[in-house]
Amino acid sequence: MDDYKGVLVCGEITGGKLAPITIELLGVGRKLADELGEDLSALLMGSKAGGLGQEAIAYGADNVYVAEDGLLDQYNSDAYTQVAADLCRKASPSIVLLGHTDIGCDLAPRLNGRLGGGLAMDCLSLSIDPETKFLVSTRPVFGGNAHATVVSKSARPQMATIRAKTVVPAERNDSRQGQVIPV
Numbered sequence: 001m002d003d004y005k006g007v008l009v010c011g012e013i014t015g016g017k018l019a020p021i022t023i024e025l026l027g028v029g030r031k032l033a034d035e036l037g038e039d040l041s042a043l044l045m046g047s048k049a050g051g052l053g054q055e056a057i058a059y060g061a062d063n064v065y066v067a068e069d070g071l072l073d074q075y076n077s078d079a080y081t082q083v084a085a086d087l088c089r090k091a092s093p094s095i096v097l098l099g100h101t102d103i104g105c106d107l108a109p110r111l112n113g114r115l116g117g118g119l120a121m122d123c124l125s126l127s128i129d130p131e132t133k134f135l136v137s138t139r140p141v142f143g144g145n146a147h148a149t150v151v152s153k154s155a156r157p158q159m160a161t162i163r164a165k166t167v168v169p170a171e172r173n174d175s176r177q178g179q180v181i182p183v
Contacts, residue, residue, distance in 0.1 A: 004156040007033040008093035009042045010084055010111075011056060012103055016048050020169070021099035023059055025162060027170035028126055029097050030060035032135070035128040038094070039063060043087055043183075045072040045080060053180030059170040065091070065183045075103050077110060085114040087183055093157050095135050097126075100161040108161050118152025119159040124166045135160065 009029045011022035026042065033040035039062040044052055049066040056064045067083045084107065088096060096111070098104035100122050112119040120137035124147065127136045135158040137150040152158045 004092050004094040006039040006041055006091070006093045007036070007095045007097065008088065008091065008157075009040070009061070010096065010098045010104070010107065011042050011044045012099060012101065013044060013046050013048060013052060018044075018052055018055055018059070019099070019101075021101055021104075021162075021164050022056070023169040024164065024167050025097050025099060026056065026059040026061060028162060028167040029095075030170055032095060032097075032126060032128055033062075035130075036094070036133060041065060041091065041093065043067070043084060045069075045083055047073050050180065050182070057176050057178035057180070058172050058174050060173075060176070061178055063179045063181060065181050067183050075106075077106055080107055081110040081114065083183070084111050088115055088157060090183075096157045096159045098159070098161045100163045104161045108159060112159055115157060115159075116155060117157040117159050118155040119161075120150040120152070121161045123150075123160045123162050126160055126162065126167075134158065 012019040041063040042061040045067040047070040053064040
């Protein structure tokens, strides 16, 4: 498990811009990466992905992987899963975050099936256990009448989908430096 490092956000692009859920994911991802003392990366897919790399860096990413192809402008389960799985095998993130959106709800279980990690869906909050360094996910159960804490102790990567508007979005800082890496 020592081979896994960092946090990866699978971002979404809407109308040629970073989707609001992506900015929220970068905010919680930055917090988790800082708690682990590791890097925060983002994956952006679509013909406009390259132009948004610096924006993702301004919102907290250290590295932005861009799969720039017009075929990825519209969500396609097979194509998105293949690109994300290939990147995860190469980059070996410890944690992968996705939005609890139509795309994230379809992509997360597919990606988890390919990678064999642990997955918590529809999370309201995320944190890192200070002793074990495992991802701690809080999600609603029993129709939202209670909350459950989920910890994936053995599988990597640890994956989670985050419900929109439940975490603080990242603050933009245009002085941040990072790398945009084509994949």
